[in-house]
Amino acid sequence: MSCEDIKFAYWVPNVSGGLVISKIEQRTSWDIEYNRKLAQIAENSGFEYALSQIRFTAGYGADNQHEPMLFSAAILEATKKLKLITAILPGPWHPAVAAKQLATLDHVSGGRTAVNIVSGWFSGEFRAIGEPWLDHDERYRRSEEFIQVLKGVWTQNNFTFRGNFYQFNDYTLKPKPLQQPHPEIFQGGSSRAARDMASRVSDWYFTNGNTPEGHQTQIDDIREKAKQNGHAVKIGVNAFVIARDTEEEAQSVLKEIIDKADPQAVGGFAHEVKNAGAASPEGEGNWAQSTLEDLVQYNDGFKTNLIGTPLQIAERIVNLKRLGVDLVLCGFLHFQEEVAYFGEKILPLVRDLEKERHKTSATG
Template sequence: MSANSPRFGVWALVHGSRAALQDPDEPYDASWARNKALVLEAERLGYDSVLVAQHTVNPHDPALDQLEAWTSSAALAALTSRIEIIAAIKPYLYHPVVLAKMAQQIEHISGGRFAINLVNAWNRPELERAGIGFAEHDERYAYGCEWISVVDALLRGETVDHRGDHFRIDGYQLHPADPFRARPRIYVGGESEPARSLVAAHGDVWFINGQPYEDVARLIADVSARKRPGGHEPLRFGLSAFVIARETQAQADVHLEHLFELAELDKPLRERHKANIDPNVVMIQTFARSARVGSNGGTAAGLVGDYDTVAQRIAAFHRAGIELFMLQFQPFEADMRSFAEEVVPRVRRLLSA
């Protein structure tokens, strides 16, 4: 079981609704105005974190709006006072020296509430059409491992001299240093063997995509057994999940079926989306095992049901080692509020008992 109390976070709506894009009860809106209001409301409701995914173009349809992650995260850092701000980063898009300086600055703006979520890219056109190129799966992770080792050292205030396959850095040091902690927290996503090795070597928290309890428990056991560098704290774990919590199981089931029907309207977009994804990404293989709505595993985590059932399943995941639950909803704002009011107190009572 995690030694820490459970934390609850929300996904920023950087490319609109998470389950279905053509929902009359939640019109498509990926604007800064909506995301700002959503994060401020999440902070007021007691949520602990917000994850701002990084895409330069919308991964479903390039004609749709897409929020930019790092400029938005800097603005959120200035507007909020308590919530943790996690900005995703694809290493090929930023040189590690530039990214480390940006992260360090947002850490200062937030007063020590910033974090990086390292993802090694899966959307081929985003990189290829920019002329950056899209390396094969294991090569992307090798690049990411070298990249994050440079970023980590710079964020710790070290003078970096580095000679690697991808970067040559001579006597680089960033100022001012982080006055709040050793460096911002590093989250890592991905479930392949290279991803597991990377998170064991460089991560603080491993983000697991939504999937059944037994699969999550096996993943935690595997990565927990891996050797960590000297001086690193034990690895912690987060889980992505789409939540449908209602007064009764029947009401939750009806809403899930409604979202499945709406998601069918997006089928042409999903097919195009699937064609753009590296087939070697383990995330895609995991998703194919079960029907679901929502991104990053969505409802496959099983958080669909009445308030008590959802709370019991969250408590079970926490006992297995999940500390941070990164959540999605639809309709997002309304269900985010009801989850905070109805489910979170039940989870805390279960765990305190």
């Protein structure tokens, strides 16, 4: 188990509809004032990162979507410590544009920007904006080139690159980002192509929710591949947190979320993401093994099982750390109040349990 404290991030609700495809009440808003206040609560509660989502078109309960780069800038202006991970899509973004935007954002925020490269799962979104929808593994090959370009542009002058998707000729970006060697680069995905890409080029790998056994298999696989490549990659895990004073209350909320799920929207989302997951050659992409109940939460967040009392959740988080997880990406039903509850009730327990385990390891 790492000696570093496990880190916490939250999903920025810059997309309407919350993080569950359900008609349950969600005291969460996608407007900027709500998000500015949420970010201040989060950084004061011990969260170190926030992830701004990328969606171009309506669907599956997400009728409205703010653009993540500008939204991240607005949140950074309202905070002092929080690091914003901006999700972007190769295709709609060219890496030269993204590199310049993020370098500027890094300067104006004092070095608090990061990026999440999303290879794409929603074919209808690409068609709607006139972007080609590539085959599964081609999307990851393009993303890998995108990351290679970002790193090259951010760290070299007179950068030249000859790829299948991007070409650069003696290009120098100035100013370069404040962070050295460059802002952190995140990516997600569960397929072989996604894991192999992370093991070569990404700083962080996000995985969907899973069982402890499922997480362990993925983590061991990616860390072994990265070691062979002379690379190191950190692991982030998605989780939908339902923390209540009793386990019965927490399980009751989960049941209500599922009971009030929008069957048509969940079914449509399931169709899209299962096509995306099954399109990988080995059929193991994100959501390939997800049930309809799992898919009520976009990224299998129920599977991680951070549902229960503060102590139960803290113990499960520390167990995730033992498996090799470096960061937990949290979703909530009522973001402002539940992020505050997490910081007050759960994070101190996590830190106490971490200290106990470090002492045991040191004396054992």
